Structures are given as C-alpha cells and as structure tokens.
Amino acid sequence: MGREHHARLRAATGATAFLALAFAFALLLLTSVPAGAGSDGSDRGDGSDGWRTAASRAVRAHEQARAQVDRLREADARPTRIKDAERRRKTLRSDLWDRLWAAERASGDPVAVDPSGRDGHCPFGNRSRPPATGDEQRTRPWTTPTRGYRLTAGYAAKGSRWAHRHTGQDFAVDSGTPVYAVGAGTVHATTCGDGFGNQVLIRHGDGYFTQYAHLSRIDVRKGTRVTAGQRIGLSGTSGNVTGPHLHFEVRITPYIGSAVAPLPWLRRKAVDATAAAP
Ligand SMILES: [Zn+2]
Incomplete structure (x- = not known):
C-alpha cells in the first residue's frame, strides 16, 4: 500500500512536470511566433505593425x-x-x-514618433503669433539652421548621452533663438516627448530630410510648406539635453538611424556652417 501510494505520487509529480514544460513551451511559441512573422510575413497587407x-x-x-x-x-x-x-x-x-x-x-510617419507627440498635445506654445519681421533670411536657396551659434558636438562624436554615436550637429545658442528651415520643403512631422524633445522634420525636394530638435516652441505644422530661412520655431532645452542648443540632423529617410554627416551636406549646398556665424 505504502509503495503503491509512493508510485502514484511519483507519477503525479511527473505529470505535473510534463504539464509545466508543455505550458512553458506553449508560452514560448506564443511570444516568439508574432515577432518572427514580423520580419517578413506581416510587412504588408494584414494591417499589423x-x-x-x-x-x-x-x-x-x-x-x-x-x-x-x-x-x-x-x-x-x-x-x-x-x-x-x-x-x-x-x-x-x-x-x-x-x-x-x-x-x-x-x-507615412516617422518610426521615431513618441505617442505623446500625436493629436496636437505637444506644448508648442501659441502658434498663431506670426514671427516678427526680420526673422526670415531669404537671401540664399540654402542657409544655416540658426544664427549666432557656436558649433559644439559634431556628427559621429561620442558622448554619454548617445547610445553609440551622435547622429547630428549641435549648434549652441541661447534658448529662444530663431531656428530656420535650411532649405525649401514641406514639414513632414512635428513631435515631442522623446529624447529629441520638441522637434520638426522637414522633407526637401532633393529627397533628404532635416531635423531640428530640443525646440522651446514650434511655429509650423505637419504639411506646412516652408522656404529657405523661414523661421520654424525657437531653440530650447526640451528633451535630453545638458544645456540650450539646436540639434540639427540630415537624414536619407524620415527615420532615426538614417542620418548623414550634416556639415558636408550643407557645404554641398554652398553653406559653410563652420565659418564665423553672422
Ligand atoms: Zn545633438
């Protein structure tokens, strides 16, 4: 009797262990299958992300x-x-x-968008106030993104604030300094809430995108057509910063991770941002 009971107990323990294993395996399947399918199967058509x-x-x-x-x-x-x-x-x-x-x-949207930047909830301030006269710099087809700056962290620089390399060029300016579209284009997105803070992304006619981050104020909306030197906002300290500056980035696509060296790109547009700023 005692031995029989013991054997039954062992069988029960074995069954429990088997069930637990099966459950763990099913869980593994559940969590790994959708992620795996995302790499090709769900890229189009089924409406998933x-x-x-x-x-x-x-x-x-x-x-x-x-x-x-x-x-x-x-x-x-x-x-x-x-x-x-x-x-x-x-x-x-x-x-x-x-x-x-x-x-x-x-x-049709940047992958980097933070959900808090949607539905117009960004604290962009009063966008109805038109920029003061003299804020526009229309003299050239391309221009620097701000004036009176000091170049600080450059493209591909290393720093504790970036996971790998710095993806843009920093222009140190006081908070509230006008920020300009470097060339004609259309505002692709305005977002807030992530490490870039309040930011504007502009699509230009040559297929490149320029990004202006850490703004204290944004004067444009998605879809706004802008000219070179048109004020799009004011510099600030929103997002992950240690001091007021404009983070300027040039990308081949709207997405983070597709940045190119911004100063050589500007130089190809006959803009030398390293020259003494006016
Ligand atoms: Zn930066």
Missing part, C-alpha cells in the same frame, strides 16, 4: 554592427577583422534601407 518591428530590429542590428566596427578599430584589431566587420555592417545597412522605405510606405 510588423513593419515597425522589422524596421526597429534592422536599425538595432545596424547600430550593433557599427559599434562592433568601432570596437575593433579602437582595439587596433587586425585589418582583415575590421574589413569583415565593415562588410557585415554594409550588408545590414542595405537591409536597413529596404526596411526603412518599407516602413515609410506602410506608415
């Missing part, structure tokens, strides 16, 4: 590959190892670009 997952995963993979190249360079690794890592990064970058374009087609 799979493209967003795929795009952010591609951005992350590329950032990691870039960090690996940086690490190897710093460690003075063998040139072949650096070359291999760089080749891997380039492959990931072309995948990233495909993903970013797919994401743009699917959303």
